[in-house]
Amino acid sequence: MLVAIRVDASSIIGTGHVMRCLTLAIKLRDRGVDVYFICRDLKGHMGNIVKEHGFPLHLLSSDSKDIIEPPYSSSTRLPEYTSWLSVSIYRDTQQTQHVLKEFKPDWLIVDHYALDKLWQLPLNQYFGQLFVIDDLANRAHNATILLDQTLDISMEAYNNLVPKSSNLLLGISFVLLREEFEQYREYSLRRRLNSHSKNLLIMMGGADNDNYTGKVLDTLKDYKSITDFNITLVLGASAVHCDKVTALIKELHFPVKLLTNINNIAQLLAETDIAIGAAGSSTWERCCLGVPTLQMILADNQTLICERINELGAALTTSLPDLIKNITLLLNTQGKMSLIASAIVSGAGTNLVVDQLLGLSKSSNAMCLSPALKNDGEFIYSLQTPESRKYSRTTTVPLFNEHVQWYKALLTSANSVLFIIYFNGEKTGFLRLDTINQINTEISIVVSNGYQGKGLASFAINSAKKLLPGRKLKATVHKDNVSSNTLFERLAFKLINTEDYFNQYIYSA
Numbered sequence: 001m002l003v004a005i006r007v008d009a010s011s012i013i014g015t016g017h018v019m020r021c022l023t024l025a026i027k028l029r030d031r032g033v034d035v036y037f038i039c040r041d042l043k044g045h046m047g048n049i050v051k052e053h054g055f056p057l058h059l060l061s062s063d064s065k066d067i068i069e070p071p072y073s074s075s076t077r078l079p080e081y082t083s084w085l086s087v088s089i090y091r092d093t094q095q096t097q098h099v100l101k102e103f104k105p106d107w108l109i110v111d112h113y114a115l116d117k118l119w120q121l122p123l124n125q126y127f128g129q130l131f132v133i134d135d136l137a138n139r140a141h142n143a144t145i146l147l148d149q150t151l152d153i154s155m156e157a158y159n160n161l162v163p164k165s166s167n168l169l170l171g172i173s174f175v176l177l178r179e180e181f182e183q184y185r186e187y188s189l190r191r192r193l194n195s196h197s198k199n200l201l202i203m204m205g206g207a208d209n210d211n212y213t214g215k216v217l218d219t220l221k222d223y224k225s226i227t228d229f230n231i232t233l234v235l236g237a238s239a240v241h242c243d244k245v246t247a248l249i250k251e252l253h254f255p256v257k258l259l260t261n262i263n264n265i266a267q268l269l270a271e272t273d274i275a276i277g278a279a280g281s282s283t284w285e286r287c288c289l290g291v292p293t294l295q296m297i298l299a300d301n302q303t304l305i306c307e308r309i310n311e312l313g314a315a316l317t318t319s320l321p322d323l324i325k326n327i328t329l330l331l332n333t334q335g336k337m338s339l340i341a342s343a344i345v346s347g348a349g350t351n352l353v354v355d356q357l358l359g360l361s362k363s364s365n366a367m368c369l370s371p372a373l374k375n376d377g378e379f380i381y382s383l384q385t386p387e388s389r390k391y392s393r394t395t396t397v398p399l400f401n402e403h404v405q406w407y408k409a410l411l412t413s414a415n416s417v418l419f420i421i422y423f424n425g426e427k428t429g430f431l432r433l434d435t436i437n438q439i440n441t442e443i444s445i446v447v448s449n450g451y452q453g454k455g456l457a458s459f460a461i462n463s464a465k466k467l468l469p470g471r472k473l474k475a476t477v478h479k480d481n482v483s484s485n486t487l488f489e490r491l492a493f494k495l496i497n498t499e500d501y502f503n504q505y506i507y508s509a
Contacts, residue, residue: 015206
């Protein structure tokens with residue numbers, strides 16, 4: 001199989017689109033697929049990085065004069081980000097066509113906010129099928145498969161934007177992360193058991209066009225406890241203000257380790273206690289490894305991600321004026337934040353996407369966890385029935401006002417995390433994790449009657465094991481609750497005590 005990837009990077013576009021396409025390309029190559037890239041020769045195009053990874057590269061010239069532009073009617077709607085191309089869509093189509101005609105790839109992968117159906121349709125005869133990567137849901141595509149790894153993106157977002165036959169891969173279960181993030185995940189989560197908040201990592205994006213790196217460093221000069229941290233700063237190969245940042249570091253009263261164009265970011269993040277970083281694709285890398293983060297909005301298209309991640313408690317959004325104040329807040333909530341963040345992104349998304357592209361899978365995982373939010377309170381209360389509470393220590397169903405107060409306290413507790421269990425997009429129950437101490441966590445699960453017997457409780461328990469490697473999980477189960485006792489025993493929990501009609505189980509990896 002032959003795959004072509006049309007993607008760009010520049011000081012304006014940033015590096016994220018190329019990096020996630022490289023992630024996909026490497027995994028495809030591991031599966032025996034030949035891949036080549038088509039990129040425009042913009043400033044900071046990252047073609048050297050593409051070639052260093054061993055992929056053929058075709059650079060499209062931005063100053064070609066041999067293509068005559070057609071007239072466009074006043075009714076022609078061009079994509080919002082057309083200026084990112086530096087040439088017209090017509091010219092880009094013609095130049096891309098020359099490359100595709102030579103190779104006739106089985107799949108064309110496109111990751112570009114400036115390209116839509118207007119660009120795709122004229123090229124149809126030069127490739128087999130079209131795979132589109134998008135985050136905006138603001139323009140039409142003629143896609144066979146479309147990937148949008150935006151958190152909480154819905155099917156309705158692409159109504160009338162893609163053919164009805166398109167296979168939509170939506171949500172962060174499909175997020176494209178390099179294999180090393182999945183490899184370092186357990187190590188990273190395990191070391192957070194004894195984290196002392198000493199290693200601070202600053203990453204403000206590959207290009208950092210507005211020098212937020214320098215602005216963050218300048219702000220940290222006023223933080224009294226800054227010398228308590230080991231600070232590492234990462235700049236991308238296309239960082240515009242590298243010289244300015246290097247000069248600033250020499251003037252600081254605290255040491256900063258500067259790294260540029262590194263290839264071990266997963267290891268670096270795994271060994272980081274807290275981070276300050278830009279939103280965007282790096283958000284999912286930090287979530288996968290459970291890194292407590294102060295995130296900053298550096299572009300308009302990052303706003304939605306920041307707001308949602310902040311709402312979930314998986315990171316804390318900050319501005320420069322609030323940076324120092326929010327470091328203290330982050331240090332006080334980092335344990336819970338790490339757990340929530342790591343539950344959002346598992347690191348398996350790239351394999352799921354490749355399976356879809358190669359036709360090895362027809363559907364995504366039906367089960368997932370999502371951190372409970374304020375508006376989930378009524379759903380949680382709907383699970384509090386006489387039937388569901390008959391094996392609880394308190395069998396009486398609480399009044400709704402009592403539940404509201406309990407739920408509010410639970411969401412704000414630093415030691416308790418509640419996840420909603422989803423099955424095929426429907427809320428079906430919850431998983432609760434309560435930290436007893438650094439080693440022990442109590443686990444409790446409720447699944448609604450209509451969804452029992454589908455393996456959801458097993459999924460939730462196994463998810464808890466993966467989220468808390470190195471911790472002991474404790475469960476308390478009524479002796480007469482036969483199905484729950486059987487479940488915990490089947491999943492390697494050991495019975496350690498029986499007291500007042502309740503069995504106490506413990507799981508230790």
